[in-house]
Amino acid sequence: MQPWCVGISTLLLSALLPWPGAGEFRVLGPGAPVIASVGKEAVLPCHLSPETDAEGMEVTWFQMDPPALVHHYAASKDHLEDQSPQYRGRTEFLKENINTGQVALRIHPILPSDDAEYRCYIASPTFENEAEFKLLVTALGTAPxxxxxxxxxxxxxxxxxxxxxxxxxxxxxxxxxxxxxxxxxxxxxxxxxxxxxxxxxxxxxxxxxxxxxxxxxxxxxxxxxxxxxxxxxxxxxxxxx
Missing domain, CATH: 2.60.40.10 (Immunoglobulins)
Structure with missing residues (x-):
């Protein structure tokens, strides 16, 4: 194949693939369900693509069914006044790498009721996006x-x-x-x-x-x-x- 043919093929492929515009981003969660043991901790990670500073953005985790507000972060601080009672005192927003668009939520200790679908929502002043993923809770019982x-x-x-x-x-x-x-x-x-x-x-x-x-x-x-x-x-x- 001639070099110019390769170039045209690459351009056509790039045109067909969706890509965020200026100021836009995608929120990506874990690629597989997060598995956590009762009494231990779970870390629910999310990140922005392309890499974007999320320091000034709003970051919220929701439990989907039954619906519950797990954790809310905005204006560079946590806002937990509306946090659902079952999560109070058990969540920690991890923002060490927030400048590169990587955030995570730690839940500890894990309870059986945490077994659910979750949504990670991130919003800038001009754009918003979210990712959904599953947390699987597990426990091994006593020897029969x-x-x-x-x-x-x-x-x-x-x-x-x-x-x-x-x-x-x-x-x-x-x-x-x-x-x-x-x-x-x-x-x-x-x-x-x-x-x-x-x-x-x-x-x-x-x-x-x-x-x-x-x-x-x-x-x-x-x-x-x-x-x-x-x-x-x-x-x-x-x-x-």
Missing amino acids: KIHIEPGGNGEMKLTCTSRGWYPEPELQWRNLQGQQYLSPVSETKTGAENGLFHVQTSVTVDTRSRNVSCIIRNPVLSEEKEAHVSLAGQCPPVSAS
């Missing part, structure tokens, strides 16, 4: 425990319990080979006052079964905790991992 109740007809009822999960975890019984075991005869997932889930699942098994495991899995982190028992002969103490 299995309670054994002998039954009739060569059967036993196993009940597995654990506390402190978020979001609602996945429950499963597996055999020695790691294959999914019998469907549970009962399963409950109860939300506690702190927003975390307490879970209980029961299954009836034949005493001729050997090893049975209760698996509780966090769907956000893809991490799981397990308890297992051996039903061969007399049941030894339950172990958990």
Whole structure:
């Protein structure tokens, strides 16, 4: 291809791509959901493109559903008089790099109720733009425990319990080979006052079964905790991992 052909192609491509005009900008948030653990902190970053000094701009974070004002910054200072009550005392505006258009909001400590869609809104005297992103809140619960109740007809009822999960975890019984075991005869997932889930699942098994495991899995982190028992002969103490 001739050099002048390359130049024309580049010019045409540039003309087709949207680009902010004078004084205009785009607000860009994180490229993937922000994941934060209950009790820890989350940092929600936003930045301007092209790189623009945001010192004199208005910067606001909103929770979208349910709607809530998370943090508001304008005229080079925080304005928290209208901040939603659930965020009071838990937000910090990070502006170390505000002169290059990079801002962020720290939320600490993270609560289950923070799991939501968020909007980062930035406005100059002549232009405004915003970005939306997701905050995924997560918590790993306690190691599960299995309670054994002998039954009739060569059967036993196993009940597995654990506390402190978020979001609602996945429950499963597996055999020695790691294959999914019998469907549970009962399963409950109860939300506690702190927003975390307490879970209980029961299954009836034949005493001729050997090893049975209760698996509780966090769907956000893809991490799981397990308890297992051996039903061969007399049941030894339950172990958990």
